[in-house]
Amino acid sequence: MTLIRPPSGWAIRLSMIGAAAVSFAMPAFADKPVHMSFKEAPGYARITAKWGDGDEAAPKISAQITNQVLILTFDQKVSINLDKIKEGLPSWAAVTFMDPDGMTARIGLKQAPKLAVSTSVDLTAIDLMPEASTTPPPKLVSPLAAVKAKEAEAQRVAALPQAPSVEPLEVRGSQSGDSSRVAFYWPARTGYTIVSQGEGVLKVQFAKRAKPDLAYLRISPPANLADFQGENTNRGYVATITSKDKLPIKHFREGDVLVVDITRPMSPEAQAAAAAVANAQQKPQPIAGKQPLLAPPKLESAVATDLPASNTAPPSATLGGPERVTALSSNWRDPAPRNGLVNVKATPFPGGLELQVPFVAPAPAAVFARGSAVWAVFAANADLKIDATQLPAGYRARTMRAKNATLMRIEMPKGLIVSADMDESVWTLRFAPSGTKPHRFLAPTRKAGEGGRARIETMLIGAAGLIWFEDPVIGDQIAAAVSYGPSSASPTPRDFVEASLPATAHGLAIAPKSDEVVVTIEGERVVVSMASAVQSSPADIAGASSGPRIAVNPAYIDFAGWGASRGEAYFHQLAGLETVAASIDPSTPQGAAAALDLVRFHLGHDHGFEALGVLKVAVQDRPELEQDTAFIAMRGIANYMASRFKAADDDLARGALRGDPSAALWRAMVATQRGEWERAIEFFRASDKQIFAYPSARAAVFAAAWAEAALRTNDYDAARRQANTAIANGDRETKERGQL
Structure with missing residues (x-):
């Protein structure tokens, strides 16, 4: 089937x-x-x-x-x-x-x-x-x-470490004797690592990528430098330095600057001579039975007269001094053309003017504004020629000569700002309603110098010298600190007790206020100081020892000098002052002076309560301190720091302090804390120019308080002016207060 x-x-x-x-x-x-x-x-x-x-x-x-x-x-x-x-x-x-x-x-x-x-x-x-x-x-x-692959790739890329930022870097070379140096100037301290170091070759990697300026290194390379190569990588800027004849290369920091040193070793003869000098300078052994000399006798200069020079580079020479004459660095070379004539090219544009000043080599310069005029100062033995017919209406230019310098004074319409920059050997001055951002900003700062006396310091990269000249309109003397490009500007005018510093588009300008003011350049640091004991810091007690002592600026607090120590130095200085104060009878003048030194230390570090404690003990042991104007001023300021505003105002209004400008500044600060705005404005005005005697950061605190008082009293111009000062010089909190 x-x-x-x-x-x-x-x-x-x-x-x-x-x-x-x-x-x-x-x-x-x-x-x-x-x-x-x-x-x-x-x-x-x-x-x-x-x-x-x-x-x-x-x-x-x-x-x-x-x-x-x-x-x-x-x-x-x-x-x-x-x-x-x-x-x-x-x-x-x-x-x-x-x-x-x-x-x-x-x-x-x-x-x-x-x-x-x-x-x-x-x-x-x-x-x-x-x-x-x-x-x-x-x-x-x-x-x-x-889509998923693209997202995964984006996540992978986002997870990668960020490439270092790109910042301007200036590389400069120098030569002194048998030593060559290459210095790396970043806007701020930048870390570095040594990738490799061999015989005559050093490879350095920085933590940031760079936009390097190698113009001066190419124009005038140091004698011992054979080659310099630089490139940006994902990890930062890498510089490869090769020395001639495989000379040894060393590296170290000077402040925030990395320095690479290539020094040719001494010959055997020079080494023997140096050893002889070292042996001759050894300290003599004390003779038995005789007291040793406090210092060894000085050797006669003839000892080293015939010896060859050491290969150690001499310390940087200080330019300038009390004599007020033009002084240029030893490595300055005249950038003027052979015929000694520089034709200035004027190019008008809508709303402004551009001037080009061409030299045959890089020229140190300073460009600053004073009143309604702008000064351009160049370290060159040349005559500037400018065709007046090329200048638009409202502009006037005048040229003049000084020793090793040529100057140009330009009058311009109101509301314009000058900017300056150098490209190769051509300086460009631009007058426009808004300025261009300079490569570097200068920050004049009050610091404590030798002997505790205050001085004004400004780091000016590429400083080449000082040019002194007389302003034909005002009739006073001006020191122009000239430097090579790129532009280093101080756009905010500064006014100190010693001198006025006009706003600059490049370099630095100093207008001293007395014959005692000295302007010098130490390396690349411009220093303004006093030749004698006349200071903007607390002056010495004047007058005889009998009777009440009257101090110049008795309410001035030298924050730069008294509060300079940090870290271990702070504790070391504090222990030393406390030991001295405890070892001397507090009822004696010496004991009182030691106690007041300890008070100054605390005030310099804003320690109001600590200062009050020392002052209380000091006056108990020596009641006559109540008649000392400086003592009363320090107690008033300590009360202000401790937020005891009524007690502070009572002290600062006593006796000679009542009409003193240095006390008026602190009384203004007390009034702002108490909300007495009209009274604060009166005291700020009575303080005259005391605010400029303080370091920039502290002056910014005063300026912020002044701006608030002016705003509360509807003085908007003063409020804007003081707020700009606070924003330009203050710390983060002060800047935010100024912006508000």
């Missing part, structure tokens, strides 16, 4: 009906929508599934073939439009069915296939291939794959 098998279609239907019967008891509930797309191509058919709700995870589908039925099983309940399957795969799909559990789809196939499942990001593909096919279907690639 022959068995008649039902056609395959019947088998498919029976399989699907059986599965439905088995699952009939389960509730029919569809949950997450699935979007399906279909593709038929020679050799394969593809069903591509993705979630219809935007979920970027690929659907988890398991597939199998049973009795020519494709069974797709999901890991959760889904919603599928099964009718689309037959429409999309007409050559493959015969019938479709969804199980009541909502997780299994069954597709009856018209032909027996081979099966393959693949995923790509948010897609899952089920590929059907004829059993005889040997060619695999194309790889599944989701459009989202490229």
